[in-house]
Amino acid sequence: MRARRDVVEQVVDVLLDNALKFAPGTPVSVSVGDDGGMVLLRVRDGGPGLSDEDLARVGERFFRSRAH
Numbered sequence: 001m002r003a004r005r006d007v008v009e010q011v012v013d014v015l016l017d018n019a020l021k022f023a024p025g026t027p028v029s030v031s032v033g034d035d036g037g038m039v040l041l042r043v044r045d046g047g048p049g050l051s052d053e054d055l056a057r058v059g060e061r062f063f064r065s066r067a068h
Contacts, residue, residue, distance in 0.1 A: 008041075015043040023047025 012030075019028045026046030033040045050058060054065040 012041070012043070019045035019047070039051060 013024070016028065019026075023045040028043070028045045030045075031042045032059070033042075040063070048067070050065055055061075057063050
């Protein structure tokens with residue numbers, strides 16, 4: 001599947017913004033790799049993460065974790 005450049009830029013911007021907002025003071029790493037001919041992009045931080053219940057809903061419009 002292909003993604004438009006502006007969509008990828010927006011996703012990376014949101015991921016980095018969330019990492020800085022919800023995991024302040026923790027390391028943030030960004031990596032890009034090849035995963036069987038597809039690009040794999042990872043943004044990781046040292047924050048507490050989301051519960052399984054919240055993780056299942058993270059793509060819903062206007063979703064906000066109760067923990068945040």
